[in-house]
Amino acid sequence: MPFPLSITQKFYIPEDFVKTHEIDLYSAVSLVFGELERNHATDLIRKGTDLRFRSEKSLFAIPFDSNIKFQNDEFGIFLTVESQTLPFIRIILAVIVFSALLSLYSVISFIIFAPIFIFLFYTVNVIVIQNNNEKFFAHLFGVANFDFDSSEATERRQKEWLKDVNRCPACGTFVSTIDYYCPECGLKVKQNISSMPLNITKYQNRIVKYIYTKK
Numbered sequence: 168m169p170f171p172l173s174i175t176q177k178f179y180i181p182e183d184f185v186k187t188h189e190i191d192l193y194s195a196v197s198l199v200f201g202e203l204e205r206n207h208a209t210d211l212i213r214k215g216t217d218l219r220f221r222s223e224k225s226l227f228a229i230p231f232d233s234n235i236k237f238q239n240d241e242f243g244i245f246l247t248v249e250s251q252t253l254p255f256i257r258i259i260l261a262v263i264v265f266s267a268l269l270s271l272y273s274v275i276s277f278i279i280f281a282p283i284f285i286f287l288f289y290t291v292n293v294i295v296i297q298n299n300n301e302k303f304f305a306h307l308f309g310v311a312n313f314d315f316d317s318s319e320a321t322e323r324r325q326k327e328w329l330k331d332v333n334r335c336p337a338c339g340t341f342v343s344t345i346d347y348y349c350p351e352c353g354l355k356v357k358q359n360i361s362s363m364p365l366n367i368t369k370y371q372n373r374i375v376k377y378i379y380t381k382k
């Protein structure tokens with residue numbers, strides 16, 4: 168399949184926000200529900216900790232459906248937003264068929280036009296939707312630059328990984344006792360045992376942030 172039929176984004180509710188507003192899973196759902204109502208989302212449905220709605224916050228205000236799942240894990244409350252891209256794919260198909268009919272005598276221009284149109288139209292809509300979702304939740308949870316998953320949550324996660332000798336502290340991949348390097352990111356995970364003075368239980372409150380690049 169050349170295009171995914173939906174785009175998924177995961178957002179952790181910032182720890183500060185959870186503490187100051189005493190947010191739990193259910194009040195988080197209510198909070199987002201109210202904010203969606205104020206932002207003119209239509210067909211808004213709540214089922215337990217799931218929300219469904221339709222919005223027009225895309226390029227050319229083409230309506231599309233989304234659903235939000237609210238969940239808890241050891242790092243806090245997070246929501247997974249899934250936005251359906253089917254309406255955009257339908258428009259792409261319609262435009263392609265229409266332009267194919269128009270360009271019966273100019274196959275070359277069609278061959279050039281079609282992929283450019285598909286790429287631009289799809290990509291731009293995905294970017295617009297992702298940015299709008301990010302802005303929406305950043306505004307709601309009172310953070311300026313919303314980078315939930317890569318900063319705060321990663322730090323918390325890495326702190327957990329550090330306590331577990333079977334996990335790579337940088338990326339969380341399980342490493343076996345025979346591994347000297349993490350099979351996923353290549354970080355050196357095992358030292359010569361005698362030269363390893365680190366007592367992990369001593370540094371429970373320390374945040375260690377590894378910045379790594381894939382090989």
Ligand SMILES: [Zn+2]
Pocket residue numbers: 335336337338339340349350351352353354
């Ligand atoms: Zn790793």
